Amino acid sequence: MQGKIDFKKTDKPYYSGKVGAWTRITFPKLQFLSISGQGDPGEAVYARALGALYPLAYGIKFAQKSLNADFVVPPQQSLWWADDPRAFVQARRDQWRWTAMIRMPDAVTQADLDAARGAARIKLAKKSVDHSVLDEVSLIPMEEGDCLQTLHVGPYSDEAPVLAHLHDVVMPEAGLTFNGHHHEIYLGDPRRVAPEKLRTILRQPVKSTG
Numbered sequence: 001m002q003g004k005i006d007f008k009k010t011d012k013p014y015y016s017g018k019v020g021a022w023t024r025i026t027f028p029k030l031q032f033l034s035i036s037g038q039g040d041p042g043e044a045v046y047a048r049a050l051g052a053l054y055p056l057a058y059g060i061k062f063a064q065k066s067l068n069a070d071f072v073v074p075p076q077q078s079l080w081w082a083d084d085p086r087a088f089v090q091a092r093r094d095q096w097r098w099t100a101m102i103r104m105p106d107a108v109t110q111a112d113l114d115a116a117r118g119a120a121r122i123k124l125a126k127k128s129v130d131h132s133v134l135d136e137v138s139l140i141p142m143e144e145g146d147c148l149q150t151l152h153v154g155p156y157s158d159e160a161p162v163l164a165h166l167h168d169v170v171m172p173e174a175g176l177t178f179n180g181h182h183h184e185i186y187l188g189d190p191r192r193v194a195p196e197k198l199r200t201i202l203r204q205p206v207k208s209t210g
Contacts, residue, residue: 005071005105015075015185017151017201022170029143031108032101033057035136040093041078049100050076052133055123057102059116064108074103077201079181089160099181104139113139144180149203155195159202166204180205 008015013025033053039045057073064070079099082088087095117134124131148166152159163182171177185201 005069007072007074007103015187015201017149019151019153022148022150022166024146025149026146027144029141031104031106031139031141033060033104033113033137034099034101034140035133035138036097036099038095038097040096041098042093046098046100048133049136052137053100053102055120056113056116056134056137057104059119060104060108060112063112063115064105069105069107071105075185075187077101077103077183077185079183081181108139110139113137144183144203144205146179146207147183147203147205148176149201152200152202153196154198156190156198156200159200162202166202171204171206174206175209176206177209178204179207 013023014027017023033056035049035052037045037049053076054073061071061073078101080088081097082092082095083097084092084095086092117137120134121131124134148170150162150166152162183201183203183205185203187199187201188197190198
């Protein structure tokens, strides 16, 4: 019987970092359950998206377990951007765009997602809960390639100076520029962990300016 896959152990560098230091890592093509939207992450629209991701992730997990291909559902992560980048500096959260994601093993297929979606629809329908959001979740490949990554410990609201240093000092000094959306991996649950103890991986895909 194959052992349970745990990405945080098999791909430890992808989920780790050092506070105050940016590490350069090249990421291969990986696949994710994903759902995109716009708006304040503290409001209902983002919570609704997560409420669709997790039932499908666990539905796929339990189906894979029956095939001796069990895996640990990894931390949730999100890509962030805005049509006007100043929306982040000025905290215009209603303009923030995001893609919330949960990584899936390479062996997971579209058919696996469709099966999990069908089962989740039945469960939610029995509870008279709207399940239309499940249709917004897709299985996507993503290859970020060359990235800079660090660990941030503290409230999400304290990330701005860390990212400003990356954008204004670290990247220019290394001859690098942006090559994708800002990426965060949430290693702590804000419902259970004090803000000052939250651990978040901050990642930025980059490319040479040359």
